[in-house]
Amino acid sequence: MFDVDKWQEIFSTISKNKMRTFLTGFSVAWGIFMLIILLGSGKGLENGVNEQFKDDATNSIWVNQGTTSMAYKGLKPGRNIQFTNEDHAILKDMPSVEHAAGRFNIWENTTISYKNQYATYDIIATHPDYAFLEKLQVKTGRYLNELDIKEFRKSVALGEVVERELFKGEPAVDKYIMVAGIPFKVVGVFTDPGGDRDLNRVYIPISTAQRVFNRGNRINQLSLTVSDVTVEQSNQMVESIRREISKRHTVHPDDKRALFIWNTLEQYKKFLSLFASIRIFIWIIGIGTLIAGIVGVSNIMVVVVKERTKEIGVRKALGATPGSVIGLILQESILITAFAGYIGLLGGVGLLEIISPYFAGGESYFKDPEVDLRVALTATGILVLAGTLAGFIPARKASAIKPIEALRDE
Amino acid sequence: MISLKNIHKSYVTGTNSLHVLKGINLEVAEGELVAIMGSSGSGKSTLLNIIGMLDTYDEGDYRLEGQLIRNMSEKRVARFRNSHIGFVFQSFNLISFKNAMENVALPLYYRNIHRKKRNQVAMELLEKMGLSEWAEHMPNELSGGQQQRIAIARALVSRPKVILADEPTGALDSQTSYEVMDLFREINQSGITILIVTHENDIAHMTGRIIRLHDGDIVTDEINGIRRKQPVLQTLTH
Numbered sequence: 001m002f003d004v005d006k007w008q009e010i011f012s013t014i015s016k017n018k019m020r021t022f023l024t025g026f027s028v029a030w031g032i033f034m035l036i037i038l039l040g041s042g043k044g045l046e047n048g049v050n051e052q053f054k055d056d057a058t059n060s061i062w063v064n065q066g067t068t069s070m071a072y073k074g075l076k077p078g079r080n081i082q083f084t085n086e087d088h089a090i091l092k093d094m095p096s097v098e099h100a101a102g103r104f105n106i107w108e109n110t111t112i113s114y115k116n117q118y119a120t121y122d123i124i125a126t127h128p129d130y131a132f133l134e135k136l137q138v139k140t141g142r143y144l145n146e147l148d149i150k151e152f153r154k155s156v157a158l159g160e161v162v163e164r165e166l167f168k169g170e171p172a173v174d175k176y177i178m179v180a181g182i183p184f185k186v187v188g189v190f191t192d193p194g195g196d197r198d199l200n201r202v203y204i205p206i207s208t209a210q211r212v213f214n215r216g217n218r219i220n221q222l223s224l225t226v227s228d229v230t231v232e233q234s235n236q237m238v239e240s241i242r243r244e245i246s247k248r249h250t251v252h253p254d255d256k257r258a259l260f261i262w263n264t265l266e267q268y269k270k271f272l273s274l275f276a277s278i279r280i281f282i283w284i285i286g287i288g289t290l291i292a293g294i295v296g297v298s299n300i301m302v303v304v305v306k307e308r309t310k311e312i313g314v315r316k317a318l319g320a321t322p323g324s325v326i327g328l329i330l331q332e333s334i335l336i337t338a339f340a341g342y343i344g345l346l347g348g349v350g351l352l353e354i355i356s357p358y359f360a361g362g363e364s365y366f367k368d369p370e371v372d373l374r375v376a377l378t379a380t381g382i383l384v385l386a387g388t389l390a391g392f393i394p395a396r397k398a399s400a401i402k403p404i405e406a407l408r409d410e
Numbered sequence: 411m412i413s414l415k416n417i418h419k420s421y422v423t424g425t426n427s428l429h430v431l432k433g434i435n436l437e438v439a440e441g442e443l444v445a446i447m448g449s450s451g452s453g454k455s456t457l458l459n460i461i462g463m464l465d466t467y468d469e470g471d472y473r474l475e476g477q478l479i480r481n482m483s484e485k486r487v488a489r490f491r492n493s494h495i496g497f498v499f500q501s502f503n504l505i506s507f508k509n510a511m512e513n514v515a516l517p518l519y520y521r522n523i524h525r526k527k528r529n530q531v532a533m534e535l536l537e538k539m540g541l542s543e544w545a546e547h548m549p550n551e552l553s554g555g556q557q558q559r560i561a562i563a564r565a566l567v568s569r570p571k572v573i574l575a576d577e578p579t580g581a582l583d584s585q586t587s588y589e590v591m592d593l594f595r596e597i598n599q600s601g602i603t604i605l606i607v608t609h610e611n612d613i614a615h616m617t618g619r620i621i622r623l624h625d626g627d628i629v630t631d632e633i634n635g636i637r638r639k640q641p642v643l644q645t646l647t648h
Binding site for chain 1: 462464465488493503505506507512516517519521564568
């Protein structure tokens with residue numbers, strides 16, 4: 001195997017038959033290249049969708065108000081549903097509920113200022129539990145707490161971006177800012193995996209906001225997270241939430257338009273199973289591409305042996321043993337497949353690296369296309385191995401060539 | 411040197427069996443220059459294959475230098491062939507992507523001789539044969555006569571006891587043919603046994619012995635023009 005002479009013999013054969021070598025190599029390189037691109041794209045799609053789910057808890061249920069579409073107990077359809085604190089209390093007391101929060105946005109005046117810095121941001125009034133739903137992480141200070149709610153404190157938690165833009169590097173905690181013209185004390189700064197959109201926000205206690213902005217006990221959106229449950233259990237919860245809230249608002253239990261309920265867990269699990277299928281699909285295509293590559297190698301090796309029949313006949317007449325003929329063909333095939341496989345690997349990974357930055361950030365469902373190097377190397381290894389096996393049959397055939405027949409001129 | 415006793419060979423294709431050699435008896439002594447003649451299908455190529463250990467036989471005894479050639483592994487046969495037999499072909503069969511010197515050195519590769527050493531040996535032989543100026547040329551840059559001389563050098567490089575030539579002048583004009591035959595005679599005079607398959611009478615008559623085959627039998631065997639053996643199937647030769 002490590003006979004220098006043999007390698008020299010093989011290299012001189014390869015260098016003098018460039019076209020043939022290129023064609024063999026190309027089918028292999030292409031197979032690996034396509035597999036890497038496929039695997040990478042699959043991963044990119046998966047990463048992209050995971051990214052979309054990253055900003056909110058994956059075990060959350062969101063309840064939005066709608067308009068009734070069915071007459072019920074003497075009430076006409078077309079009624080707008082309005083949540084109140086009581087709905088929040090009901091949800092909070094339901095079994096398996098971990099965190100429950102109500103929310104509404106302040107639309108009237110979204111100006112926030114600190115000293116002479118003015119800007120507009122989303123102002124959201126919520127319960128402290130909302131931090132778990134948005135997966136907020138406190139950077140400095142604290143998030144809103146139950147005391148803020150109970151005592152109607154004018155506390156505000158700032159998104160990272162808000163702090164950076166208004167305070168220009170100064171620490172914001174314990175400073176006062178004007179929220180819609182009313183002074184609020186900054187209790188903390190947070191980050192959100194959802195990115196900039198979710199960081200251009202400030203959160204204020206819902207009780208304070210109801211009082212200051214004259215909302216009574218109204219809430220516009222309800223959200224909750226459930227403890228470790230299966231998809232079926234969370235779907236059952238969605239049903240019981242619908243039942244409870246519908247009952248309270250005198251809505252027909254089958255009126256789907258009065259309440260819009262989004263079950264993230266169910267959607268998430270749906271995506272997970274979608275990815276499982278995509279992955280299987282990609283592997284089927286990938287393996288198909290590999291097989292095509294292997295068949296290509298085998299095909300070309302058959303042609304090579306045919307093309308070299310005379311030469312092999314001469315070699316045998318000059319004293320080449322069958323083993324050395326097999327070795328010659330096989331080693332050439334292994335060398336070409338291994339080298340071409342490596343080129344394909346390099347090309348595929350390289351292309352993924354090049355396109356990756358173009359998909360970074362943004363709202364696209366494609367992010368960080370990447371490929372597990374172990375998988376890629378295994379695939380290359382398998383292809384080389386299969387290429388060897390594919391080369392073995394023609395090589396055996398070559399070793400059985402009868403010199404005089406091969407050298408006949410007819 | 412070469413001893414064939416009652417050699418039979420049949421090729422079986424499907425249900426048909428073609429009896430190609432029908433009991434060949436032949437003795438070739440060391441240092442002989444022999445021509446084997448016969449029309450196509452007479453079995454002369456098959457005979458050459460068997461002598462060259464490129465094909466097996468069904469029946470009989472074939473001894474090369476007293477060594478019985480039968481049931482040998484392919485690997486041993488290859489070794490034996492490499493050390494005992496040199497081949498020369500009608501269409502030269504130089505390897506197209508190797509230059510003249512590398513072609514000549516190839517048999518030594520199969521004897522596990524190091525590259526430098528074998529190229530040196532090949533070069534020396536080419537010089538001795540007056541072919542050194544073509545050493546770096548590729549086969550397609552050489553004339554037929556030059557190619558055949560390179561091919562003969564290749565057959566000689568491993569210092570074989572026997573050279574088997576299958577129609578070595580078949581692709582050459584008569585002038586070149588005679589030059590090649592002169593070369594064979596010169597080599598023969600150095601003590602190497604040479605068997606030449608040919609269908610050209612003038613070429614055959616430049617050898618010391620002419621064996622004629624017909625339908626798998628030796629019909630005549632003349633040494634220096636003297637018929638040594640009566641044809642078995644004389645009636646068929648007319």
